[in-house]
Amino acid sequence: MRMQCLDTKFFTSSTSLAPIQLPSRMETHLWYVIPNEVKSEQLLNKYLEFLPKSEKEHVFSLRGDELQKGALLARALVRTTIARYQINQVSPRSLKFRKNIHGKPEVDWQQIEDWHPQQLHFNISHTKSLVACGVSTHNPIGIDIEEKERKIKHSISSFAKRYFSQQEVQLLCSISDPEIQRQEFIKLWTLKEAYVKALGRGFSGSPFQTLTIRSVADSKESFHLSESSSFENSDIVVESLEDSANLTGDWQFALLELVGSHYAAICLRKDCANKCSHPMKMSVWRTIPLVEDEYVSGTDSVIAVGGLM
Amino acid sequence: MASFTASSISFTPLSSSLNLNKGLAKSSVSLSINGISFPSHGLKSVSRRFSVSCAAKPETVDKVCEIVRKQLAIQPDVAVSGDSKFAALGADSLDTVEIVMGLEEEFGISVEEESAQTIATVQDAADLIENLVEKKGSA
Numbered sequence: 001m002r003m004q005c006l007d008t009k010f011f012t013s014s015t016s017l018a019p020i021q022l023p024s025r026m027e028t029h030l031w032y033v034i035p036n037e038v039k040s041e042q043l044l045n046k047y048l049e050f051l052p053k054s055e056k057e058h059v060f061s062l063r064g065d066e067l068q069k070g071a072l073l074a075r076a077l078v079r080t081t082i083a084r085y086q087i088n089q090v091s092p093r094s095l096k097f098r099k100n101i102h103g104k105p106e107v108d109w110q111q112i113e114d115w116h117p118q119q120l121h122f123n124i125s126h127t128k129s130l131v132a133c134g135v136s137t138h139n140p141i142g143i144d145i146e147e148k149e150r151k152i153k154h155s156i157s158s159f160a161k162r163y164f165s166q167q168e169v170q171l172l173c174s175i176s177d178p179e180i181q182r183q184e185f186i187k188l189w190t191l192k193e194a195y196v197k198a199l200g201r202g203f204s205g206s207p208f209q210t211l212t213i214r215s216v217a218d219s220k221e222s223f224h225l226s227e228s229s230s231f232e233n234s235d236i237v238v239e240s241l242e243d244s245a246n247l248t249g250d251w252q253f254a255l256l257e258l259v260g261s262h263y264a265a266i267c268l269r270k271d272c273a274n275k276c277s278h279p280m281k282m283s284v285w286r287t288i289p290l291v292e293d294e295y296v297s298g299t300d301s302v303i304a305v306g307g308l309m
Numbered sequence: 310m311a312s313f314t315a316s317s318i319s320f321t322p323l324s325s326s327l328n329l330n331k332g333l334a335k336s337s338v339s340l341s342i343n344g345i346s347f348p349s350h351g352l353k354s355v356s357r358r359f360s361v362s363c364a365a366k367p368e369t370v371d372k373v374c375e376i377v378r379k380q381l382a383i384q385p386d387v388a389v390s391g392d393s394k395f396a397a398l399g400a401d402s403l404d405t406v407e408i409v410m411g412l413e414e415e416f417g418i419s420v421e422e423e424s425a426q427t428i429a430t431v432q433d434a435a436d437l438i439e440n441l442v443e444k445k446g447s448a
Contacts, residue, residue: 063387067399127401146403153380154410162406162422193402 017092017290020084022120022137026271027281030143031081032132032258033073035066038288044069046290047076050092066128073131074124080289081133082107085120104200123197130262139269142198144190145262148183156185164188165212187305188213190265191236191253198251198267213238213253235279236307254280254307260300279308365435373434376411380404391432408434416442 023029038044048056051072059071079092096108107120121136125145134143152159156178160169168188175181191213214237236253254266268280284302286294296302374389381398383389389398395405409425412418412434418441428434 061394062397062399063393064384064399067397128399150403152403153407158410159406189403 017080017084018293019086019089020081022085023135023283024281025138026268027136027283028141028254028266028268029135030132030264030266030282030284031077031135031287032130032284033077033287033289034130034259035069035073036129038069038073043288043290044072047072050079051075052093070126070128070131074126074133076289077131077133077287078122078124081135081287082120082122085135100200102201104197125193125197125264127262130258132258132264134266136268139271140198140200141269142194142196142200142267143264144193144197145258145264146186146190147262148186148257149261150186152182152185156181159185163192163209165209167212168214171214187255187263187265190263191255191267194253194265194267195251198269211238252280252307254282255305256282256284256308257303257305258284258301259286263305282308365432365439369435369439370431372415373412373431373438376415377408377431377434380408380411389431391430391435393431394429395431396429412438418442418445 020029048059051059055075059068059075062068062071076092079095082095083090083092096110097105098108100106105124107122119137121139121141122133123141123143124131124133125143126132127145127147129147130145132143132145134141157169157173160172164172172181172185172188175184192211195211195213236255238251238253250270252268252270254268256264256266258264266280266282282297283295284297286296286301370391374393377383377393377395377398377400378389381400381404383398387398395408400408405425405428409420409428413420416438418438420437420441424437428437
């Protein structure tokens with residue numbers, strides 16, 4: 001990692017992280033870091049101190065500085081964020097993580113006193129230029145982010161036929177403008193990924209193709225039929241070919257544009273108590289762990305595409 | 310007799326019973342390569358020691374490396390070899406699918422989703438390819 005000590009905004013100590021309040025039951029929090037905003041070698045080393053040996057080894061096993069930095073930021077983000085939600089001060093270093101039976105990462109709460117397990121859920125996603133962490137309480141969450149400009153080398157239709165439902169394939173293949181088709185593909189991909197990650201069962205354990213995700217605007221038009229360049233925030237509905245309410249009735253989706261460069265999809269399991277569909281309440285922060293937070297909901301950094309309040 | 314190290318095997322098939330993929334259903338391709346199929350990538354290295362199938366030809370490995378390099382836009386100074394893990398090279402799920410599709414095009418094969426999920430390294434991909442190509446040839 002390069003020596004660039006341009007960042008003079010400093011921090012007092014690694015344990016004095018500003019505490020944050022947990023999201024309420026049907027609310028989600030989304031935190032993101034822009035790697036280009038983190039230049040200080042000293043800061044990056046502070047982050048490294050939060051990681052146990054195994055995570056450090058993983059970071060350094062990645063090939064290339066950029067990848068290593070991204071992975072480091074992802075671990076630093078999730079550790080500092082979760083630590084800040086604790087009622088009693090907890091150091092990011094002390095958090096332990098484990099994987100559930102299906103391989104989905106979760107916090108190992110046995111190490112933390114005065115905390116009720118399974119109340120906090122998180123999921124991370126990152127690209128070369130953005131690292132994000134979604135947080136929810138009581139309900140499993142999955143997030144996926146992709147660069148809007150990401151180029152797909154293979155034909156969209158061959159991708160779609162492999163992973164999307166028939167309805168989705170039809171919808172995608174009916175789009176004549178290749179650029180719009182590519183954008184719609186990316187949106188759908190992030191939604192499906194977010195679902196797979198929320199389920200936590202891994203790719204092959206998830207019913208990718210039997211699930212149709214589409215938007216329902218007031219006029220019943222789908223995303224791509226919207227004529228304006230900035231989409232109306234529409235509802236996202238999920239339909240399953242299989243008659244299993246377990247899979248579809250329980251999950252809600254939101255899609256947004258982040259910092260003008262990324263699509264972010266969030267999938268949240270609906271509260272058991274409240275099965276009816278309603279937009280997701282979300283708060284978004286841009287952050288540099290240990291340095292600063294900026295609440296960005298309602299600004300240009302966060303543009304709702306679907307499913308959001 | 311077979312003598313093998315962890316990463317490469319030199320083996321002369323003595324009988325057709327060693328062609329494990331014959332007669333097996335398509336979905337068990339991953340089984341026929343290593344003999345043991347584990348859901349977790351963490352156990353991948355263990356299963357390789359018990360592998361009795363041939364390691365892929367160097368040309369196949371090279372071709373896979375080339376496709377991976379292109380898809381992931383890997384810097385020239387970063388080495389890519391049989392041992393390279395896709396995740397360590399920065400491949401996300403979309404990249405992995407594109408790589409698999411690239412391999413299908415290059416080698417004229419079709420990869421089942423379950424098999425695609427078992428590919429963690431370049432070597433895994435090369436072995437899978439050769440297995441599928443061979444299967445195709447003998448079909």
